[in-house]
Amino acid sequence: MKQRPWVMIAGTGHAVPKRVLRNEEFAAMGIDTSDEWIRERTGIRERHIAGPGESLTSLSAEAAHKAMAVAGVTAAELDMIIVGTCSPDRLLPSAAVELQAALGATRAVAFDVDAACSGWLYGMQVAEAMMAAGNAETILVVGAELLSRIVNWKDRNTCVLFGDGAGACVLTRSTKQRGILSCYMRSDGTLANLLHRPKGGAAEPMTAEILAEGSHFVHMKGREVFKNAVRSMSDACDRALDGAKLSSSDIDLLIPHQANLRIIEATAKHANVPREKVFVNVDRYGNTSAASIPIALDEAIAQGRVKDGTIVMFVAFGAGFTWGSMVVRF
Ligand code: COA
Numbered sequence: 001m002k003q004r005p006w007v008m009i010a011g012t013g014h015a016v017p018k019r020v021l022r023n024e025e026f027a028a029m030g031i032d033t034s035d036e037w038i039r040e041r042t043g044i045r046e047r048h049i050a051g052p053g054e055s056l057t058s059l060s061a062e063a064a065h066k067a068m069a070v071a072g073v074t075a076a077e078l079d080m081i082i083v084g085t086c087s088p089d090r091l092l093p094s095a096a097v098e099l100q101a102a103l104g105a106t107r108a109v110a111f112d113v114d115a116a117c118s119g120w121l122y123g124m125q126v127a128e129a130m131m132a133a134g135n136a137e138t139i140l141v142v143g144a145e146l147l148s149r150i151v152n153w154k155d156r157n158t159c160v161l162f163g164d165g166a167g168a169c170v171l172t173r174s175t176k177q178r179g180i181l182s183c184y185m186r187s188d189g190t191l192a193n194l195l196h197r198p199k200g201g202a203a204e205p206m207t208a209e210i211l212a213e214g215s216h217f218v219h220m221k222g223r224e225v226f227k228n229a230v231r232s233m234s235d236a237c238d239r240a241l242d243g244a245k246l247s248s249s250d251i252d253l254l255i256p257h258q259a260n261l262r263i264i265e266a267t268a269k270h271a272n273v274p275r276e277k278v279f280v281n282v283d284r285y286g287n288t289s290a291a292s293i294p295i296a297l298d299e300a301i302a303q304g305r306v307k308d309g310t311i312v313m314f315v316a317f318g319a320g321f322t323w324g325s326m327v328v329r330f
Contacts (some may be wrong), residue, residue, distance in 0.1 A: 004132045004145045005173055006079075006127075006134055006173060006174040006175070006176070006177060006178065006179040006180075007127070007128045007131050007132070007171055007172075007173060007174065007179045008071070008171065008172060008174035008177070008178055008179035008180070008328075008330075009169050009170070009174070009264060009297075009328060009330070010070070010071035010170045010171065011066075011067040011068060011069070011070030011071025011072070011073065011169070012066075012067050012068065012070065012073075012167070012168065012169050012170075012292060012294065012297055012298040012301055013062075013063045013064065013065065013066025013067035013068075013069070013167070013168045013298055014063045014066070014165065014168070014291070014299070015059045015060075015062035015063040015066070015166050015297040016048040016059070016163075016164065016165040016295070017048045017049055017050040017051060017059065017164050017165070017212075018048075018051065018054075018055045018168075018273040019048060019049050019050070019051050020046050020047070020048055020049075020075055021046060021047055021048070021049045022035075022046045022047045022165075023039065023044065023045055023046065023162045023196060023320050024034035026038075026156075026160060027157075027323040028094075029152075030154075031154070031156050031159065031160070031241045032156055032157045032255070033126075033156045033160055036251050036268050038141065038160050039288070040202060040266045041260070041262070042160075042161060042260045042261060042262070042282070042286075043260065043261025043262070043264075043280070043282050043283055043285075044160070044161065044167040044260075044282055044283060044286045045104070045263075045283045045284065046283075046284060046285075046286075047162065047163030047164075047238060047284075047285055047286030047288075048110075048163050048165055048285060049125040049148045049163065049249060050061070050146050050148055050149070050164045050165055050254075051162055051249075052283075054145070054146075054164075054205075055169035056085065056088060056089045056095055056144050056146050056166070057082065057086065057089050057095065057098045057099055057102050058102075059143040059146075059165060060083065060095065060102075060142050060156075060166045060168070061097045061099060061102040061103060061170035062166070063144070063166040063167055063294075063298075064103060064141060064168045064259075065103075065144060066298075067168040067169055067170045067298075068169070068170055068198070068274060070143070070170075071170035071172065072095070073138055073170050073172070075104050075105040075106075075108075076104075076105065076106065076107060077105065077107075077138050078103070078105040078108040078138055078139070078140050078204040079108060079109070079134040079135075079136035079138050079139060079141045079208045080108055080109050080110070080127065080130060080135075080138075080139040080140070081100050081103075081105060081108045081109070081110040081111075081142070081273065082096060082110075082112075082113055082119075082123040082126060082127055082139065082140070082141045082142070083095040083096040083099055083101055083110075083111075083112050083113070083119075083123070083142045083143075083144060083145070084113045084114075084115060084119020084120040084121075084122060084123040084141070084143040084144075084290035085112060085113070085114070085119055085142075085144050085145055085289075085290055086114055086119065086143065086145065086150075086289060086290065086318075086319070087118045087145045087146045087149060087150050087207040087289070088112065088113075088148055090093075092206065094110065094111055094112040095112050095144065096110035096111050096112050096142075097110045097111075099142065103301035105140070107134050108140070109136075112125060113321040115187075115260065115290070115291035115293065115318060115320060116118070116195070116252075116289060116290070116318030116319035116320055117257050117287070117289045117290060117316060117317060117318025118185075118257070118290070118316040118317060118318040118324055119143055119166035119289070119290030119318070119322070120141065120142070120143025120167065120290045120292075120316070121180055121185075121257075121290070121293060121314055121316040121324045121325070121326060122185060122322065122324060123142075123143065123290075124141050124169070124171070124180075124183075124284075124314075125185055125324065125326065127139040127141050128171070128180050128183060130307070131171065131173065134279055134294065136161070137172065137173060138170065138171070138172050139170070139171045140167045140169070140170055140171075140226055141168070141169050141171060142166060142226055142294070143166070143168075143289075143290035143291045143292070143293065143294045143295075144161075144165070144166035144167070145148055145164060145166075145226055145288055145289040145292065146164045146292050147162035147163065147164060147166065147218070147287075147289055148162065148163070148164050150197065150216075150218055151217055151218050152218070153216045154214070154320065155214070155219075157192055157220060157222055158217075158218050158219070160286075161259075161260075161286060161287050161309065162218075162287050162288070162289070163229060163285045163286035163287065163288045164288065164291075165285060165288040165291040165292075165295050166294075166295075167232055167291045167293065167294020167295040167296075167297065167298055169209050169294055170293055170296060174260070176282050177329075178309075178329045178330060179306075179328065179329065180326060180327075180328050181243070181244040181246070181311075181327040181329055182232075182242075182243030182244035182248040182325075182326065182327045183240075183243065183324070183325075183326050184234065184236055184239040184240050184242050184243060184324050184325045184326070185322075185323075185324040185326060186236070186322070186323050187320050187321065187322045187323075188320065188321045189209075189320060191224075191320075191321050192227065192320060192321075193259060194215055194220070194221045194224045194225055194228070194321070195200070195218070195220045195221070195225050195318075195319040195320075196219060196319060197216055197217060197218055197219070197220075198215045198216075198219055199216055200215070200216030202266055213226050213305060218234070222298050226260070226262075226263060228317070229259065229260075229263045229317040229323075230263055230266040230267060230270075230320055232316045232317050232323040233257070233263070233267040233296070233316075233323060234266070234271065235257060235319050236315050236316075236317075236324055236325035237254075237267065237270065237271035237273075237313065237325055238271075239325060240313055240315070240325035240326060241271075241327065243327070244327040246311070246327065248271055248272040248273055249272075250311055250313055251271075251277065252277060252310045252311050252312065253265050253277055253278075253279055253295050253300060253305055253306060253310060253312045253313075254267075254268055254271060254273045254277055254279065254281075254312075254313050254315070255279045255293055255297055255300060255313070255314050256268070256277045256278070256293075256314075256316075257287075257292050257316040257317055257318070258281060258285065258286075258287060258288070258292040258293075258295075258296060258299050259279070259282070259287045259292070259317070260282065261280065261283070263307065263317075264280060264282065265278075266276065267315060270290070271313075271315075279296050279297075279299075279305065281296050281299045282300055285314070289318065290318075293314050293316060297312070297314075300312075306330050307327065307330065308330060309330065310329075310330045311327065311328070311329050311330075312327070312328050312330065313325065313326070313327050313328075314326045314327075314328070
């Protein structure tokens with residue numbers, strides 16, 4: 001019998017920038033790559049890229065408004081706003097307080113969770129714990145990224161992989177026996193240098209030299225990240241199933257972090273979840289980091305793939321490394 005209160009996802013929403021950048025367009029931008037290379041290695045065909053009038057706050061607010069409308073919750077009713085992001089509009093203050101102001105959610109306590117691509121999943125687990133502790137009744141959890149603003153558009157190892165967007169969920173208590181069944185989180189900071197922004201932070205503040213060499217942008221050792229992602233996400237699936245006392249055949253839909261189709265397929269194979277039960281939209285959005293799972297969840301719901309009683313498993317992996325998983329009964 002579940003001891004903690006039932007915390008359910010009462011509404012979801014997402015927003016992406018208008019501009020779609022297709023693989024075929026990179027060549028004209030002077031980047032030595034091809035649609036074939038990107039599709040074969042990653043499954044990505046296109047991604048959305050923020051324009052001058054779009055910001056992390058504007059996309060987050062659009063996603064949040066949609067999620068609140070579905071949940072039937074007003075901004076004034078939010079007790080807490082948690083934003084998972086590693087690309088906030090400003091380094092100070094947090095993206096969450098900017099979103100709070102944009103929504104007019106005057107009562108809410110607002111803060112960010114920085115766990116890179118695992119940011120939304122970490123935020124969900126913090127929210128569940130806050131509700132279990134009796135600190136909040138209604139929480140908005142957003143995963144949002146403008147990675148196009150922090151990647152090096154001359155580095156083909158990274159710039160083809162990422163996209164921009166925001167996904168939002170409203171969490172409330174449930175009186176029925178549905179909601180979050182299990183949570184799992186892990187980190188390993190010894191591997192931080194495999195995926196990071198080396199300079200430009202407080203340790204080595206921005207200089208003309210850092211700017212010129214581009215060491216403030218995202219740097220990644222792709223192959224090592226790939227191996228760690230598959231290993232960690234596979235293990236996280238096992239842990240989430242154990243925690244929920246379920247087996248893989250009980251899972252109706254697996255929604256993994258959308259980084260790369262090959263990582264998704266390897267994780268699903270390990271978890272013994274067949275392809276038709278795995279949600280994939282990396283082809284249309286690329287890797288939107290913390291936004292990827294909530295965008296995918298919102299699309300899955302819109303497509304009728306999540307209904308009352310559907311059991312969904314989320315699994316994430318990101319820079320840090322950070323990873324985790326969650327099983328939810330809708
Ligand atoms: N177009 C063409 N060639 C490219 C390229 C691109 N966009 N990006 C890299 N390459 C080249 C490299 O320069 C390298 O060339 P070299 O062998 O001459 O040095 C070669 O492709 C790398 O090939 P390989 O190591 O076989 O690639 P891969 O199969 O590991 O795929 C990634 C590369 C980045 C797609 C893959 O490692 C990956 O997806 N890693 C995980 C990335 C990720 O998801 N990060 C976020 C996690 S949250």
